[in-house]
Every structure is written in structure tokens, then in C-alpha cells.
Amino acid sequence: MSLIRSADSSTNSFGELNLYVRKKSGDNASLSNQVYDMDGRMLNYRPESYRSDYQQYFSRTPTGLAQEIMIKNPSNSSSPESWSHPHTSSAAAYRLVADSGSPVIIQNKSGPCFTPISDSRTLVGLSYQNSGSVSDDLSPGDPIDYDDDEIKSKLRELERDLLDDVDDELLDTEEGLSIDDDWVEPMMNLLRPSSPKESSSDSNISSVDSIKEPRTAKQLLFDCAAAMSEDNLGEASAMITELRQMVSIQGDPLQRLSAYMVEGLAARIVSSGKGIYKALRCKEPPTLDRLSAMQVLFEICPCFKFGFMAANGAIVEAIKNEGKVHIIDFDVNQGSQYITLMQVLSTWQTKPKLRITGVDDPETVQRTIGGLKIIGQRLEKLAEELGIPFEFRALGMNTGNITPSILSCQPGEALVVNFAFQLHHMPDESVSTVNQRDKLLRMVKGLHPKLVTVVEQDVNTNTAPFFPRFVEVYNYYSAVFTSLDVTLPRESPDRMNVERQCLARDIVNIVACEGMDRIERYEVAGKWKARMTMAGFVSCPISSDVKGTIGKLLKSYSDRYTAEDVGGALCFGWEDKSLIVASAWK
Secondary structure (H helix, E strand, O other), rough: OOOOOOOOOOOOOOOOOOOOOOOOOOOOHHHHHHOOOOOOOOOOOOOOOOOOOOOOOOOOOOOOOOOEEEEOOOOOOOOOOOOOOOOOOOOEEEEEEEEOOOOEEEEEOOOOOOOOOOOOOEEEEOOOOOOOOOOOOOOOOOOOOHHHHHHHHHHHHHHHHHHHHHHHHHHHOOOOOOOHHHHHHOOOOOOOOOHHHHHHHHHOOOHHHHHHOOOOOOHHHHHHHHHHOOOOOOHHHHHHHHHOOOOOOOOOOHHHHHHHHHHHHHHHHHHHHHHHHHHHHOOOOOHHHHHHHHHHHHHHOHHHHHHHHHHHHHHHHHHHOOEEEEEEEEOOOOOOHHHHHHHHHHOOOOEEEEEEEOOOOOOOOOOOOOOOHHHHHHHHHHHHHOOOOEEEEEEEEHHOOHHHEEEEEEEEOEEEEEEEEOOHHOOOOOOOOHHHHHHHHHHOOOOOOOEEEEEEEOOOOOOOOOHHHHHHHHHHHHHHHHHHHOOOOOOHHHHHHHHHHHHHHHHHHHHHOHHHOOOOEEHHHHHHHHHHHOOOOEEEEEEEHHHHHHHHHHHHOOOEEEEEEEEEEEEEEEEEEEEEEEEEOO
């Protein structure tokens, strides 16, 4: 996967910051702080409307020559109007015709974000009227007939007006750009219905291109996605080439995000998204004293970390009087959540017997297959040191194939099921007639758990069509990448590893893949609530103590992080972007 040129060495950085250090010191001795000292997982957002209105490329023409200038979006285009950007690269982008004395410019939709058309029903029209040269009783379709003297007179008049007035008006625009000298001749040819230059002259649009402002990387990125949504792969490919010269994985947050989204678009063209998704697994750290990229992500982006914290807080309150506890986790990840949980349990006077069943799904895990056994061994060693009776069981199988008998639930155990950044991997009714997402929830409900915790990204990348989904991903990850700059220096190798190994994987999958190949299918908080309710669960609001402690810790990272109670669930975000939602159910 091509990952773009390096950024210019002059790019601003955040200096020599200590990695993962919050801006304020805090006391970690309390129970809540022990619960909230852990690991978290991946990330993606609610669509923000972007509208780029067409610029008016023509100044108002002299009275009697041009009375109206209109620019219309193609009504028969499938491309979203609010995302269209007029763009031309050659004279083929416009075609000049004459009909009933009204010369028009027909926009060729072979430019970016448009599809080719074969008729002239959609126009960018310049309507001309002059009673001295056009018969009032001409029917539509009748040709315009001028005698030689009349044509010469009109040409002189048009030349004078264009050179004296129109050029002056155009030159006074904000851009202050000069107008090509070739502009005059094609304008005079508008009055000749049979002019052979009407469909071929490059000069027809030279001034239009010359006064257009260059598109930003964001505009070009959205234009590329819009073109791809209409199967204009040739145009999209050309824009990808251009984008690769504008973005960098070492640039500012939006440059870095755009770099990975460009690679997602490129992978979509050649249908390589599935292979890239499988290749970009989170690598194991080279030594035991090093954190994996996923663990670093949880440290430097606290919205993920605090999602786990909220789940742990709910679990601790649910099992505080239990002697035997069985936790079924459908994605244990790196096990950090249970390190902090066991540290809390070790402070109890009567320590419960803890059994954890972890699922190692080969389709979705963010580590080397079989790595869950190693994580289990680490947890067993920690439990022994803390004096906690502990048993760990790894299930290496597809989540959709798990049945209650495989989970081996025992009488007398308080059962807790933890869905942390996992449910979105399950296909739903939009992918297959077998709704595995809701089927899994109903199966878990049948186990009669004491508590079910859900931590998920708060964004719709599941049912949204490609283009709106692309926009959601951009908006969501814009907040994530921006928040990373607050914690890590821009040149930090850890930051680059986190973005490449963790975030880029999800981005490429969401952008490049469709159908069963698209694994990362996030849903908004309201949709998760509806699914849990339909499966028979009742909301179990997270306690005020947990919310208060997390809120204080969150602000110690940055005032721009937010935590909001929405219907008993905790929504964590960056400024006005909700990123993660944590909830508990019974």
C-alpha cells in the first residue's frame, strides 16, 4: 500500500512531549482510578453537510447582449448536488450550440464527479435577445438568419462591449486574474449557429479555468469519492494521483487522515481492500516491556480507554457480592481491561473466583491468530501474584458459530458478557438474510447474564451508501486524528505505528470494501440501543460515581474531551464529535 510522500521538514510539531502524560497529575489510589487505568480499541461519524456552490464564472453582460446567466446542476445525475464541484480540464468540457437565437453552453459531464451525457437537456445557458437581429416570430428549432452587413455590425458591437466592459468586470473580481486573449473570438462566434468551433475550441473555457480557485485536498478527496460512487473510475484514478502529491502520513491531522483515505479509494478501484485489511493486523510488541500499537492507542486516545473504564465500573458494581464470576468476552483484545479489573478485585477482603472465556475470531481479531493464549497466560500469572483464583479459556472460532453449550456456563456463577468494540464486526440484515448481529444478542440473552456491557463507536458505517459513508468516516476520524496531536508529537514513531496498524486498517476496510468483505460496520448509539431492546435487554444506567470519576479523569487529558450521559449510557467525544458510547444492560 502506497503511503504517500513525507511531509516537508518545516511541518510544525508539538516538541518534546512526554508520551501519554496527562496535563494534570492525579491520584490513582482510589478504587475508581484503579478501575480506570487500562486499554481500549479501535475507532470512526455523523455526517456533516458540505456544500460547494458553483462560482459565477461570467460577469453580467451588457444590456441588450446577454440578459441572463444561469448555472444549473444536472438534474439527471446520481451524484449528490451538494458535493458537486464544477471542473474542466479541456475544451471537451463544454459544447456550444445555437437554438432559436439562444446560444447555450452544455456542460459535458465527463469532468470530475459527472457521468457522460448524450443529449443537451441539461444546460449552462447564456440567453441572448436582440429584436434588431432575431425575428420575433421564429419558432423553436428555426435557424437564425443574419445577412452579412448585420453580422459585421453585430461582431463590431460585441467586440467593443466585450473588450471594454466584460474584461474590465472580470478583471475586477476577487481573484484578480487576467483573461485569456483567445476569449474574445469564441464569444463572437456564439452568434454563428453553424460555427465549426462551437464544440471544439479550447479557448471556450480557458477563462473559466483561469479564474477557478484550486481545490483543497478535502474537496478533491470528496470529488474523488463522488466520482467513484458513479463508477467514473478513470476520473477517480486521476484524482488519486493528484491527491498523493497533496497529503502525507507525516503531515497535520487532516493530511494524515486523507492519506489513508486515499489509499482506501485506491484499494477500492482494484478491489484489494480485503487483503489489506487482513495484512494490517496489530503487530505484537518486540519485547514484553513494550506496548503494542493497540495498547498505545488506548493510552493516547482516552475516549477508547474510558469506554473500557465505564464497562469495568459497571462490572465491579454488578459482582461486588458474588463468590464466583464468569466473564465471557467476545474480543479480549490485549487483555488490559482485565489487568485493571483484577487489580481492583485484589483489594477486596473476599476475592471472588474469576473465570474468563475469550473468543479469538480469526476474521476480526487485531493480533496474530493464537495470540489470545499468550494473553491468557499473562493474566494467569498476574492473578497468581494478586492471589485471585483464576481460570482463562480461549475459544479460537468464528463468533457466529458459538453456541451456549460451547461457552460452558456453570450454575452458581454470576455471568457477565462483555462486548467491547466487537458487535460491529457481526453482519446484520443489510448483509445477509441471516442477521448474525441480532442472533448473537438473542443467544446471549438466553444465557440470563447478570450484566452485559457494550462499548462501540458512535457512527454509521453499516447501512450508509458509499458516498455518505465516506463522508461519515472523514468527519469521525478527523476528530480522532486531531485528538492524537494533543498527546503525541507529530514525529512520534508510536503515533505513526498507531495510525498505520490500528486506524488505517479500519479506514481502508470501510472505504474499500462492500458486502461480506466489509467487516467494520459501526452503528450510532441509538441503533445499538434499539438492537439491545429488541433482544429483550433492559438498560442498566452507569452509576453517578463511575460517571463522576471518569469525567474528572477525562478532563485531565484535555478540556476538549467530553463525556455526556445520554439515556444512562456514557458518550465520550472530542469537542462536538461523539466518538465512543458505553452502556450496560441486564
